[in-house]
Amino acid sequence: MMRQSYHATISSPADFGGWRAAARTALALGVAPEHMVFVPEGETPPLFAEPLPEPPADARQPTVPRAFPSLAETILCHSDPERFGLAYRLLWRLQADKHLLDVASDPDVQRAREMEKAVRRDEHKMHAFVRFREVEDPDGERHYIAWFEPEHHIVERTAPFFMRRFAGMRWTILTPERSVSWDGGELAFGPGARREDRPRDDDMEALWLTYYGSIFNPARLKPKAMQAEMPKKYWRNLPEAELIEPLIRGAGAAEARMLANAPTLPSIRHQRTQERTMVTGGAPDYAAYGANRRPEDLDEARAQALHCKACDLWEPATQTVFGKGPRNAPVFFVGEQPGDQEDLAGEPFVGPAGKVFDQALAVAGVDRTQAYVTNAVKHFKFMPRGKRRIHQKPDMGEVRACRWWLDLEREFVRPKLVVALGATAAAAVLGKTVTIKATRSKLIDLTETTKLLVTVHPSYILRLPDPEAQKRETALFNEDMARVRDFVPEIALAA
Known part of the structure; x- marks a missing residue:
């Protein structure tokens, strides 16, 4: 066994390839871990350590368990200055004990697992907390820049995630130690930046x-x-x-x-099978709608709808979410269904999509208080996931069951313009499936006195992952709200 100390230069803080080549050479030469030093580029090697010589021509390649390369590559991303030495020590010991990584109580294995967890946790934080802001480069092109301060050397490791996630954007992520850019074709890495270089707020x-x-x-x-x-x-x-x-x-x-x-949930469960009836045409089953007769006005319809059990959605939902607005509103907005916050509040469009809706109305100069706002389906359809309730799209049977209420609302309000927010709302109003692409922004005759305008649902804008597409769709939605104002000028905000 050689007693001379040696050193190898590693080109970057997380250079797994450079470390692996040097470690294989040192192992072939029989250099024990205590006599091997890995030096990051730019740092001075120990005074009495010699550069690592070339390995023998007939040197055998080391054998390791399948899990070791991934573990070593991960811990080399840690900020601990001893990470290269720890990885080499594990490699050295694995030649004598192939099951070393299974010994959880071993100090080296224990430290390696702790470092692996820390790196993966830091990766997760970077995935979750990077926020891009839009800037304009000297050529007038849009560029998205983010600032992040990782604890470990993870920029190269996380860059492919952002490349896949934002493939259609030109972006740069700045960190104090390393930066990465994507031009739509390849990733480019560069030196770190200062916090002062981070971008400021943008329009999104x-x-x-x-x-x-x-x-x-x-x-x-x-x-x-x-x-x-x-x-x-x-x-x-x-x-x-x-x-x-x-x-x-x-x-x-x-x-x-x-x-x-x-509100209080209905509690008479044993009557559920008899009371739930799917509407298939003809005279409605008033009992299924929570009534013994047809309502005579909007207030009576709202009161009866609280007890509606015409489809299965009433049971898991908190309450019926009926429409809201003036009885003679000139504009009648129809969404798909209430969301989580609407279900809790009992009012339509008060959640995330409602905020986008309100913002678009404000930009267009439309007074929401002068409009009637409702949904095609009056109960929240969802799938439980832990403590969260994840929105599920209502099926056409549920839309048909609820259309009786929608028709009553339209009859009592008598609007000049119906605005369908999304394909489900358009299908509920028209009684047939249509596409947004074919019908958007057009004025369609519903009756002699009522027109229909179809546009996207605000939640569609929120779900867009690409900021560029989100900005474009926001502008188009604002234009549709401006069409509403132009067609029904009495709904405009007072100057």
């Missing part, structure tokens, strides 16, 4: 803050759990950070309001 930030604020549920607030997942050190680089403290401070009052307005 307001939309994001609107969405973030509207999805906050005070009843589910757990500050300790939230900070465990999103430590405060990340807040300063997140645009939504300015909302976190005010939302937490106001959580108690918001929860009290929710409890005060919470």
Whole structure:
């Protein structure tokens, strides 16, 4: 065994390929871990350590368990200055003990697993907390820039995730140590940057803050759990950070309001099979709709709808969410169905999509208080996932069952213009399936006195992953709301 100390230069902080080549050479030469030093490029090697010589021509390649290369590549991304030595020590010991990695109590294995967890946790934080902001480069092209401060050397490791996630964008992620850019064709890595170089707010930030604020549920607030997942050190680089403290401070009052307005679920379960009836045409089954006769006005319809069991959606939902607005509103907006927050509040379009809807109306100069707003389906359809309720699209049977209420609303309101927000709403109004592409922004005759305008649902804009597409669709939606104002000028905001 050789007693001379040797060193190998590693070209970058997480250079797995360079470390592997040097480690194989050192192992072939029989250099024990205590006599091998791996030096990052730019640093001075130990005074008495010689450069690592070439390995023998007949040197055998080391054998390792299948799990070791992935473990070594991960721990080399850790910020611990001893990471290269630890990885080599494990490699050296694995030649004598192939099952070393299974010994959880071994100090080297234990440390390696801790470092592996820390790196993967840092990767997760980078995936979750990077926020791109739009800037314009010297050529007038749109470019998206983000600033992040990772704890470990993970930029090269996480860059492919962002390349796949934002393949259609030109973007750059700046960090103090390393930066990466994507031009639509290849990734390019460069030196680090300063916090002062990070971009400022852009036009899409307001939309994001609107969405973030509207999805906050005070009843589910757990500050300790939230900070465990999103430590405060990340807040300063997140645009939504300015909302976190005010939302937490106001959580108690918001929860009290929710409890005060919470309805009671129907409880007579044994009658469910007889009372639930799917409407297939002809005279409606009034009992299924929670009534013994046809309602005579909008108020009576709203009261009867609270007891509707015409389809299966009534049971898991919190309450019926009926339309809201003036009895003689000139414009009648129809969405798909209530969401999580609408189901709790009992009012349509008060959640994330409602905030986007309100923002578009404000841009177009439309007074929402002068419009009637409702949904094609009056109960929230969802799938439980942990503590969350994930939206599910209603099927056409559920849409048909609820169309009786929609027709009553239209009959009592008598609007000049019906605006269908999304394909489900358009199908409910027209009684047939249509596409947004074929019908969008056109005025369609419903009756001699009523027109239909079809556009997208605001939630469609929120779901778009590409900021460029989100910005484009927001502009188109705003234009459709401006068409509403132009067709029905009496609904315009007062100057």
